[in-house]
Amino acid sequence: MFGSSPPFYTFNPQSEPADTQAILQAQFGDAITLDNRAEGGSASTLLNMMAGVDGGGAPFAQRIQSSKAQIVLDAHAVNDDLSQSLGPYSDALVAWVQAVRVAGKIAVLEEPGPVCDNSRPYLANYVSAMDNIAAQYSVPLVKQYDYLQTIPNLCSHYTAGIFPDNAIFQIKAQREAAILAPLTRQLIQQPE
Template sequence: MAACGGGNDQPTAQPVAKPVVIAAPASEASAPVAASSPAASVPVASEAVASGPVEASAPVVASDPVPPRTVQIDVYGDDSMMGLTAMNYGMATITQNSEPNVSQKILRAQFPGVTIVNRASGGRASTLVNMMVGMDGGGPPFAQRIASSKAQIVLLNHAINDDLSQSLAPYTDALIQWIQDARNAGKVPVFEEPNPVCDGDHPHLENYVATMNNIAIGYNVPVIHQYQEILNLQDWKTHMWNCFLPDEYLLSFKAQRQAEALVPIVKAALGE
């Protein structure tokens, strides 16, 4: 039998047949018989022993875990998406439990490689129209920002400040251009409706929400619905600072809806 360690070229021992002794006739029984040499021992096949050392099996080493596949989501929006929850004497309160941060925690329970990058900017200049031309305080024109981004998915949540700044016509044009810029950069565009406000300074916000949804249908863009769902909450106004900025309760509500809507989009990005 060959040794399991290999490397031994000696032939395997073969069994040798024992000589057969023929009895002499009776008439020859009295003849002296010469003393014979002791017979050499004959190896038996079943007792053959392989020569050469047997190598021990190498220890099994666990391989490094495969890192999760990654998906980056860039989020653009205004104060509420940035996580601003109050403004007191010119000092802004920005929570760590912003909508993108909470949404990321929810998504990572299912997709460990998901990262949400919050690129929202605050102030009244933070509008969709301003962002498209680089006047929102968040960087160069949007086409340049998104072209250099590593994100696979890009999300838009602009409307509240646009209601203050311009009519629906430039907002509509900006929505269409935003979709085209995102797709030209190889990204999946996603709309998210704004939350409602009750400060009396945004009387046409519902029309901006309707415009967003109409554009989404025409250009086949997913929409994360927030506006009517928050209006359906009986106490939603009590969770608004100055009837304008949502508190952490409403941000968490929005984050849950955002994460749920992003699940199939993330799966598609991962090829699942």
């Protein structure tokens, strides 16, 4: 979600959130903005974000209280597979959903795309945990993992096996916007 490009952890301004914003602005106007608060690097895990040690500031439950966002999307899983077991990840994902809702915002989860470097052998398990929590808590879900695996020569679109190119960012953005657009429309149509 950060939009990393080689050299590693360098922010790419053409990223999935930037592409999603362009799609939503084309539908709803320039007032729609996406604020990409993703942190890059291996410290960017869900547990670290919840604890406030991911480089983004205070613990997440505090951060989200002061956020002006109406919809909050989380896409953690790739680095989590490197950093902790599935149980703590699942517990943190439930805590994330609850924190977003306590703050009066709409929670959305997004599956990661697959990786092509064999360094995350259990990523499919994290995706499954996310899908189960989304279903259990009625959280809108952007399904990316299985779909992206159907793209011919997918790994040719990745650098170092984990950094997608702009073509993959655009595909992911279209799928993300398809979930966010109805939520955005509902918010726009709600009386103040």
